[in-house]
Amino acid sequence: MNDPRPIGIFDSGVGGTSIWKEIHNLLPSEKTIYLSDSLNAPYGIKTQEKIIQLSIKNTEKLLEMNCKLIVVACNTATTNAVKVLRSTYNVPFIGIEPAIKPAALKSSNKAIGILATRGTLTSELFAQTSELYTRDIDVIEVEGNGLVELIESGKKDSEKTRELLEILLAPMIEAKIDYLVLGCSHYPYLIPLLTEILPEDVKIIDSGEAVARQTKAILNNNNILNSNSVKVTPEFYTNIDPRVLSEIINANVNAYKVEQLDF
Incomplete structure (x- = not known):
């Protein structure tokens, strides 16, 4: 071979x-x-x-x-x-695809966040996976509008990116999520900023x-x-x-x- x-x-x-x-x-x-x-x-x-x-x-x-x-x-x-x-x-x-299954199974708070693009969040495959594993879980889905463009323009560490992330993550923090699922392959490059903004107990999962x-x-x-x-x-x-x-x-x-x- x-x-x-x-x-x-x-x-x-x-x-x-x-x-x-x-x-x-x-x-x-x-x-x-x-x-x-x-x-x-x-x-x-x-x-x-x-x-x-x-x-x-x-x-x-x-x-x-x-x-x-x-x-x-x-x-x-x-x-x-x-x-x-x-x-x-x-x-x-x-x-x-977003790692919904491990986040849902491991969540103690029964609340997870999913940060993804509209194209992923509205897809049939995403809906099927989410339905299968999150029936008893509070799922906070947020479209990461503007994040890909910032990363593509070399601004992944910029203050503008931080400010946008703070807005996008606010409903997840309010819901007391303990897992954040990254539903876009661009988003792992934001983990340093995500870690600074999110509470310490929130675990970040990518695929x-x-x-x-x-x-x-x-x-x-x-x-x-x-x-x-x-x-x-x-x-x-x-x-x-x-x-x-x-x-x-x-x-x-x-x-x-x-x-x-x-x-």
Whole structure:
């Protein structure tokens, strides 16, 4: 079992790199190709038809690059388009959706917050998951309007972002949530600010580690794991100015090159 073809990952911008990091840490010998569709960010305010169209565009670009598996590192794209992608293309897809189940099961206060885009919160898949696990839980759903745009413009640590988060989190704090579910792959980059604003007892959950474990499992199950132990260099592409994506992935070390690509 030695399949050196790359894993493809796409998101509506830079946020999915939070998923990429978990995959790269767990599977360092797997080559990864990351597509940042920042030109069309955010997906969360678009119609389902448009989200499907963009997801197909991204998928076909990754298939052109010979990807053996595709990670839809976007909650909105997963909840609105992954069913179509799986029925259209003969390649495994890994989706990402808000971690409602662990938050609901672990909550002592029986109150959880979900911060997500409108596209995720209004999707059929989200409604099904929420109905299944939160019948006896007080769920405070908040649309993170404006957060993706701030992150995409390199302002994730700005005072403007803090002020917006304080407004968005206020109803959750008032409801005494003890778990906050991050329903957008961009939002893990806000954890430092979230931690400062939320009460100390509130735990923050995102889906990154679970997605990485699922990716490894699917590679194994399909016999397409790369058994070579040599670390490989990931590739990053964006369809706008690459500076923000470069800053996100090279926060600690200037190791990876980001290329601008039309897609």
